[in-house]
Amino acid sequence: MKKSRRDFIKQTVLWGSWLLLAGRKTATGARPPESALPAYGILHEKGDLAERVDAAYALFESCTLCPRQCGADRLSGETAFCRATAKLKVYSAQPHFGEEMSLVGRRGSGTVFFSNCNLRCVFCQNWPIAHKGQGKEIDDGTLADMMLELQKIGCHNINLVTPTHVMPNILNAVKLACKKGLRIPLVYNTSGYERVEILRLLDGVIDIYLPDMKYMSPEKAAIYSAGVSDYPEIAKAAILEMHRQVGLHRTDRRGVAQRGLMIRHLVMPNGVAGTGQFVRWVAANLPLSTYVNIMPQYHVAYKAFEYPEIWRRITVKEYLEAMSWAEKSGLSNLDPDSVRMRDLYRRQ
Numbered sequence: 001m002k003k004s005r006r007d008f009i010k011q012t013v014l015w016g017s018w019l020l021l022a023g024r025k026t027a028t029g030a031r032p033p034e035s036a037l038p039a040y041g042i043l044h045e046k047g048d049l050a051e052r053v054d055a056a057y058a059l060f061e062s063c064t065l066c067p068r069q070c071g072a073d074r075l076s077g078e079t080a081f082c083r084a085t086a087k088l089k090v091y092s093a094q095p096h097f098g099e100e101m102s103l104v105g106r107r108g109s110g111t112v113f114f115s116n117c118n119l120r121c122v123f124c125q126n127w128p129i130a131h132k133g134q135g136k137e138i139d140d141g142t143l144a145d146m147m148l149e150l151q152k153i154g155c156h157n158i159n160l161v162t163p164t165h166v167m168p169n170i171l172n173a174v175k176l177a178c179k180k181g182l183r184i185p186l187v188y189n190t191s192g193y194e195r196v197e198i199l200r201l202l203d204g205v206i207d208i209y210l211p212d213m214k215y216m217s218p219e220k221a222a223i224y225s226a227g228v229s230d231y232p233e234i235a236k237a238a239i240l241e242m243h244r245q246v247g248l249h250r251t252d253r254r255g256v257a258q259r260g261l262m263i264r265h266l267v268m269p270n271g272v273a274g275t276g277q278f279v280r281w282v283a284a285n286l287p288l289s290t291y292v293n294i295m296p297q298y299h300v301a302y303k304a305f306e307y308p309e310i311w312r313r314i315t316v317k318e319y320l321e322a323m324s325w326a327e328k329s330g331l332s333n334l335d336p337d338s339v340r341m342r343d344l345y346r347r348q
């Protein structure tokens, strides 16, 4: 079973990992590319990446980066729901071995955890980072150097965790890092609460989209994720746009992901996540070979103790039911670890 993000946080010495990386020789002489020029490299060569950065940064003036559309002037230091100004804040940057196998490969996924969040679920497993904003302010150039260091130590990708509210900083960092030799795929690891108009700025930049599909019910989304009753419709539209941009999950000959859509769905107790509806929606709206990870590792974290519906882990029966709905829907590309977990549970 994958390590939960909470386990991951426990193992992370705040900033220690980045300080370790920072102690290495700076990354201008980055590791040779593992694959052909990635999407963002092509965009950079055409000169289009700088225009995207300008367009994205302009959004900070009256922030509409996410569906909350708060209108805060983040360039002047104003904050709103996500509590972020235009200054980037990062918690950690290090190889991570708890993600999907095709992202981890042999050398790990180069994971960057951004502080703050535009969704803020009551059961958040990363709450010190997402809710409390733990982390350190850095400039975009430092993020570019972090990316290059992760590439240099052999990570297979740059895995951008909770990127939505800092997307302009990320784009700028990618532009700077690309000039210095960044070549590995970019993974956009998001809650799924994304505006399609904003995602279009990432078309040709992001190689792998890794969205959650958390709920299918507006009521559950509103209760557990700070009022976002529009989450199901917003996330569905976002996922269709992501698929339009990058298509199906594709790996190289080593089985390492290079491009495509990978959807995560965390099974929650008492049917809160709407798993049956979710798998039927995927089957009806995307190719049956879409990569789907039905995740069993929900655990009670942060304020979940205050909500009786979600104050326990899921049962074996609930997980087996979820996997059986996925199979009955015809989904043919389920995450290998989820299939192993299903087989293990079946033997119990």
Ligand code: SF4
Residues within 6 Å of the ligand: 063, 064, 065, 066, 067, 068, 069, 070, 071, 072, 079, 080, 081, 082, 083, 084, 118, 164, 165
């Ligand atoms: S990114 Fe933050 S400030 Fe901008 S619209 Fe979303 S929650 Fe509001």
